[in-house]
Amino acid sequence: MGKTMMKRIALASAVVLSSLMSVNTMAAADDAAKAITDRRAVFKLLSFANAPLGGMARGGEFNAEAATEAAERVAMLAGMIPALFATNTAGEVQPGRYIAADRIWDGMDDFNQKAMDLVNGANAALEILNTQGADGVRAAVAEIGPKCGACHDVYRVEQ
Numbered sequence: 001m002g003k004t005m006m007k008r009i010a011l012a013s014a015v016v017l018s019s020l021m022s023v024n025t026m027a028a029a030d031d032a033a034k035a036i037t038d039r040r041a042v043f044k045l046l047s048f049a050n051a052p053l054g055g056m057a058r059g060g061e062f063n064a065e066a067a068t069e070a071a072e073r074v075a076m077l078a079g080m081i082p083a084l085f086a087t088n089t090a091g092e093v094q095p096g097r098y099i100a101a102d103r104i105w106d107g108m109d110d111f112n113q114k115a116m117d118l119v120n121g122a123n124a125a126l127e128i129l130n131t132q133g134a135d136g137v138r139a140a141v142a143e144i145g146p147k148c149g150a151c152h153d154v155y156r157v158e159q
């Protein structure tokens, strides 16, 4: 085989390889974009689910059914957090002012524990509401709100 031919083959393989690599990179970026959209959707729902309890704690009218439903929904949604962070987006472009910190994926045990703390907090809140009714609203909220903040303080950052 002549030298020119070998050069051509080498060049052609390099082109194929680099386009395969960019397809891979694009697929990874798509995965990251989807992961970011999915997890943000669940956090929005967490806020939505938790809002009625917050309102009652700030002096809104107590509604036992709405209060327990809120705690149940928070527990259910919080249980999804670890799975929603299975895709590592460290180093990826994340839109918006507040984003997930890359350190989440340094070791997920602590992050997943903070998600479990929220599940447990919401279940504790449910127990309090079931036993104390309106008198337990503030205590119930105190089981949930700080668990959101504890995770945000470490794993949600401003860019």
Ligand code: HEC
Pocket: 036, 039, 040, 041, 043, 044, 046, 047, 050, 074, 081, 096, 098, 099, 100, 101, 111, 112, 114, 115, 118, 144, 145, 147, 148, 149, 151, 152, 155, 156
């Ligand atoms: C285990 C950690 C963790 C817990 C617990 C947690 N969050 Fe978050 N939250 C995050 C991270 C990380 C982000 C950033 C996600 C992103 O931008 O991709 C976030 C983002 C959000 C957002 C912004 C979503 C958006 O549209 O950008 C809201 C709202 C939110 N959280 C509400 C809550 C509420 C309410 C609770 C408690 C009921 C809570 N979070 C508990 C980690 C947590």
